[in-house]
Each structure stands twice: as structure tokens, then as C-alpha cells.
Amino acid sequence: xxxxxxxxxxxxxxxxxxxxxYYENVLGLECYAMEEVSDQKVRTAFFMVGQTKLELLEATSxxxxxxxxxxxxxxxxxxxxxxxxxxDEALKEVADKGITLIDKSARKGAEKMNIGFLHPKSTGGxxxxxxxx
Amino acid sequence: xxxxxxxxxxxxxxxxxxxxxYYENVLGLECYAMEEVSDQKVRTAFFMVGQTKLELLEATSxxxxxxxxxxxxxxxxxxxxxxxxxxDEALKEVADKGITLIDKSARKGAEKMNIGFLHPKSTGGxxxxxxxx
Numbered sequence: 148x149x150x151x152x153x154x155x156x157x158x159x160x161x162x163x164x165x166x167x168x169y170y171e172n173v174l175g176l177e178c179y180a181m182e183e184v185s186d187q188k189v190r191t192a193f194f195m196v197g198q199t200k201l202e203l204l205e206a207t208s209x210x211x212x213x214x215x216x217x218x219x220x221x222x223x224x225x226x227x228x229x230x231x232x233x234x235d236e237a238l239k240e241v242a243d244k245g246i247t248l249i250d251k252s253a254r255k256g257a258e259k260m261n262i263g264f265l266h267p268k269s270t271g272g273x274x275x276x277x278x279x280x
Numbered sequence: 281x282x283x284x285x286x287x288x289x290x291x292x293x294x295x296x297x298x299x300x301x302y303y304e305n306v307l308g309l310e311c312y313a314m315e316e317v318s319d320q321k322v323r324t325a326f327f328m329v330g331q332t333k334l335e336l337l338e339a340t341s342x343x344x345x346x347x348x349x350x351x352x353x354x355x356x357x358x359x360x361x362x363x364x365x366x367x368d369e370a371l372k373e374v375a376d377k378g379i380t381l382i383d384k385s386a387r388k389g390a391e392k393m394n395i396g397f398l399h400p401k402s403t404g405g406x407x408x409x410x411x412x413x
Contacts, residue, residue, distance in 0.1 A: 148308035150330075173281070174281060197283075223405030223407075244306050271293055272292075273356055
């Protein structure tokens with residue numbers, strides 16, 4: 148297992164329109180892309196900080212995972228995504244070590260990345276994603 | 281305001297002894313330092329991923345902010361820390377823009393960093409830290 152760097156940090160927000168002002172005007176970051184990922188029922192906005200992206204996540208429907216997260220825990224940090232050489236190989240490697248997966252193999256996420264999630268019950272409450280291009 | 285990079289991500293754990301195995305044996309990271317920060321009532325363990333550290337945080341007393349966080353939200357991601365040129369100047373700049381601060385000026389944190397926290401009620405639920413050497 149080799150984690151190259153932290154590709155992004157996902158942040159659950161009620162409204163990108165309302166939240167982006169903090170990232171742009173207070174933290175001085177630039178929103179370089181927005182994208183809707185329909186199969187995850189989220190709208191995203193991306194900001195770069197060093198080698199890592201901040202990914203704001205807004206629910207596009209009431210049964211979105213982001214809507215459920217906010218209902219349970221409130222707005223805030225949602226997940227960490229690590230860049231790996233191969234998402235499929237990384238998922239297999241941690242599964243072989245007993246980690247419970249949300250995604251048994253890679254699927255397409257925002258920015259056409261190949262992504263896969265580990266279940267937070269196996270990772271000390273940290274929703275964890277592997278991703279590669 | 282210029283955020284240089286994400287210096288670290290703080291992760292609240294009940295026990296570093298119990299949690300480190302996941303970071304070391306599953307994610308393949310190396311714990312390069314451990315430190316107790318007595319005025320914050322935490323014990324820390326550091327792992328490097330790219331330019332960012334993962335900082336495991338374990339409470340050293342029942343009234344530690346980490347113990348309270350885990351009681352309320354469970355184990356998981358606790359805060360994001362951005363590297364800035366001057367923590368004091370960055371705190372002043374965001375306060376002038378209406379952000380509520382936890383620390384009005386920099387104090388010493390782990391690794392002798394000059395740190396200061398913004399209140400999550402001003403930052404969309406994301407406990408946010410500025411830090412510099």
C-alpha cells in the first residue's frame with residue numbers, strides 16, 4: 148500500500164452558494180470547477196490548497212448521502228481521499244487485511260476519477276476514499 | 281490571505297495504541313513522532329502523506345476537547361490545519377472579515393508550531409486551524 152498524497156478533503160455543506168463565500172472571500176481560495184455527480188446525488192465545488200483539493204459537497208436530493216450526513220452530524224468534514232496508483236488494487240489490499248468496503252471495486256466519481264470508499268466502521272470513524280485518474 | 285498547503289488533518293481517536301495499527305499496517309504509513317501537548321490535554325501521533333500530516337489525537341483527561349468531541353460525534357476527523365506565513369496575521373485578517381476565533385492570537389501547539397483556531401460556527405462546521413513554524 149502506498150498513499151501518494153491527500154487528493155482531496157470532502158466537506159458537507161447545506162448550500163454551495165451560501166458556503167463558497169467563506170472559502171473565496173475569507174480563505175482567499177479560488178473555485179476552479181463545479182460538477183454534479185448524479186449517481187452520488189451531489190453537487191461539488193473544488194478549491195485547491197497546495198497539492199490537495201477541498202471538495203464542497205451539496206446534496207441534490209433528500210436521500211443523498213450528504214443530506215443524511217448533515218442530518219446526523221451537521222455540516223462539516225465528510226471524508227478524506229488518498230491518491231493511489233490503482234484504486235482497485237488498493238481496495239483489494241485493504242479488504243484482504245479485514246477492512247469493510249463500501250465499494251468492492253472502483254467507480255467513476257467527480258473529475259472522472261476512479262474512486263472507492265472504505266467503510267468508516269473499519270477506519271476509526273474516518274470515511275476514507277481511494278482515488279486515481 | 282494565502283493558505284500555503286494543508287499542514288495536517290487532526291483525527292480524534294479513543295486510543296492511539298488501538299488506532300495506529302490501521303494507519304501503519306493497513307494504510308502503510310509510518311508514525312514518525314508522538315508528543316503530549318499538556319495544555320490541550322491531548323496525546324498525538326503523526327504520520328506523513330505527501331505534504332500533509334495525519335495527526336491522531338487522544339484525550340489525556342476526561343475534560344479534554346478530544347474527549348468531548350468523541351462523546352458528541354464519535355471518533356473521526358476533528359480539524360483541518362492550513363499552513364500560513366504568520367498565524368497571528370492570518371487570525372487578524374479573518375477576524376476583520378467577521379470570523380469568530382477560538383484563539384485571538386497564536387499559541388504553541390504540537391511540534392512547536394504557532395497555532396490558532398477559528399470557531400466552527402463561523403466556518404460551516406469545519407474546525408479550522410492556522411499554523412506556522
